[in-house]
Every structure is written in C-alpha cells, then in structure tokens.
Amino acid sequence: MFDKKMKRRDFLRSAVAVGAGSVLGAGLVSQTAPAQAAAVTEMPNTAPSPFQEKEDIRAVGIFPLSGFIAADGIEMRNGTVMGIDEINELTGNNLAGHRIRYIEIDNIDSVGDQVTTAFQRAIEVEKADVIFSGYHLTSAPEFDICADAGVLYYNNNTQKAWTDRYQSNPERYWSIFQTDPNEEWYGGGFARFLNEIVEKGLYQPEKKTAAILRGDDTYDTFIATTFEAQIKEFGWEITLNQSFTVGQVSDWGPLLSQVYDDPPAILFTTTYNPADNAAMIKQWVNNPLNCIVYQQYGPSVPEYFELAGEASNGVIWATVLGYLPDKIGLEWRARYEAKFGAKPGFANAPGNYDSVWVWAKAVALAGDPRDYKKVARMTELGIHRGVTGSISFENHAGRCYPWQTPDSSLGQAHTIYQCWDLEHQLVFPPPYTQAEFRLPPWFS
16 A cells, blocks of 8 residues: 555656566656756666665667768667666666666767677676667677677667577577567568558559669668568569669669669668668659659658658658557657657667667566576566557567567557658558558659
C-alpha cells in the first residue's frame, strides 16, 4: 500500500530504483528538461539515497557526428541523450542504485578504422559498461571487439549479417543486441506491399515491371536483391538493375536515362543518403514517367524535405525502424521537439531512444548494471513497447511486424510512408495507417 497522494513521478522513480523498471513504458515518460546544447548531459541528483556513493554507470555513445552522414549521427546522439536524461530524471539518478553518465565518441564517417578506433577507446579508455550506436558503414569490427571484452552493446545496424553472425556462435556474442529488425524485410516486405496495392486496384500499371537503382555497398545491394527475388515470385519482370556509389553521384541524369529506356511500373532505389534521394527526385520530376518511385530510407531524415521540397510529393519510402504516429510516438516527438528545438527523423532518434530504455529495463530487473550476463538475459526475456513499436528479440535482433510476426504487440512495424505537402502519411501497415496510397502527382 502507498499513500494515494504520492506523486506519480516519485512512484515511478522509486519503481525503477528498486528494480521494477519493466513497468515503465515509453508512453509513461513525463516531460523532460528544456533543450541543452551540450552533447553530454549530467542531471542534478534530486533524490538523495544510500546508493549515491556508488560509481556511475558509464554509457558510451558512438556516433558519426562530423562526417557525411552527420545528419543521422546527430539524431542517434539526441535519441540516446534523451533516453538517458529521462531515466536519470525519473529515477533521481538512481537506476538500480546508480546514476547513468553519458560519454560520447565521434567516429566521423563510421567506416573502417574509425569504427575500430572508437570502440577500442570506448572499452579500453572510457571503461564502458554499455555502448550505444546506430548503424555503421563498415564490415562490423565492433562485434568482435565487444565480444572479446564482454561489454553490453545495443545498436540499430539493421543487418541480417548480424543475426547470421549471432547464430553462428551465440556463446560468443551474448552481450550484443540489435534493437531493430533486419534489412531483409525492406526489399521483400515492400515487394509484398507493392503487389498488394496492385491486387487492390490502387495502382494499375500497364506492365508488371521494375527498375532498380542500388548503392554498391553491401547494405543497399542486399535490400535490392531481396526485393528482386520477392517481386519475381509475384510475376514481375526486372528491366534494370544498376549500381552506383552512395554519396558520389553528382548528376542523376545518366542513371535515370537507363530507366527511361524501358519505362517500368516501379523505380526501386536503395540509397540511404537523404541528399542522394533529394537530388534524384528533383531531377526525376523534371522528366517523369507514369511510374511509382520508392526511395527506401533517406526521406525519413528531416534534411530530405529541406533539400527536395515539393518535388517529394508522391514519393514512397519505408523503414523497419520508425516511431509510430500513435499516442506514444506523438508524445515522444513533442518531448523531442521541446528538448532539441527541432523535429526528429523517423528512425535514428527514436531507435536509439528505445535502445536506452530496453537496456535500462533489463538493468532494473537484473539489479546490478555490471552483471552484464544477467542484464543480457533480462534483455532476451523482455518485451518493450517503445516509440518504434514492440521490441522483442529473435536471435538478438528485433522482430518485424507483420512479416516476421503477425502480432503487433511483439514486433516493430515495417512502416511505409508516402510524402505529401512536406508531411509523411503512413499507408502501411494496419492498425497504424493514416491514409491510403494514391498515385503521385507526376502521373499524366
């Protein structure tokens, strides 16, 4: 029993402090402090307790903050900082008896030796208890670095290569969790959606044909390959499959001319870079075809609308990691805007925010942030309803709804959006849909 007059925040703070953090959902988090310019935020201790003298939990964020994907890196950092700030505030700097101290490392472009150096520093110099990151543009050296050190690592790498690696040796990679689904659901899932809108009569192409423009990196190529394999099963023909280097296309004209040579019903593109996507669609609308354009992930980054403007109207894009436009997601977005003075992107900020909460709940249940194996076990057993949907793990990666599980309470949704008037309208999947797909404005 407790006094009914007890303040809600005091109750929540006490709950996490004693290890009952699993009762806290993202939708229960209250408004945080105003925006702060500093990358590292240390909340004042507002709840004196006998645990105060315990050493801080060292949470290291590794993000590409000064390279060509800095727009994404800042989102990753903001989501992580927001999660840590809220947990410190709600617990009175007392998560299982400890305050969380945030430490930041910039890995620039998130490639090659930059990733290796950053993770080695996090472990050897910063003595990380937990590491948070978004995605990396390299061959994943961080997995073995973290495995060798036995350090907890939560990321949004979105890679089937990760679950393959984990399945090959789960005893070695027990401390690592990908808190979103694999990229295999991007291509195969969108092919299913495309076939569905054709069958419903929302789109009636003259021919079932698809052209693919894909980045030449492993990530983009894999998404293109899974799309091609699935769409062929539905009886579609591939008219073009052309690669390019992400971030290196100065003029999209030559690539688009190959698309025009045999006009398809869908132009499926895989570059994750928002600047690439914006430049491509601006050239497309100057000489369009009666063809749907899919731009995979890049439009989710706020920079995309700034660069593409009205040319974005009608573009389809998707993410397997995105905040949902429901009460939980919209309240989180409002708190983010109040804290940072800007709208969040759909993926990296909410994805990293949810990662922090997945870890924090596991710590609360484990009762000791430095019993890493117990925290990992609690992570495996947990189901977290975050702003990106429900996170439950299969092979140490989040499940995808509806492709991997038909139960939306167990998976993060593969959300498919269409751009209209500098807004994103969710057209798939139910029960989250806001609008129905419609033909782009460039159709004659």
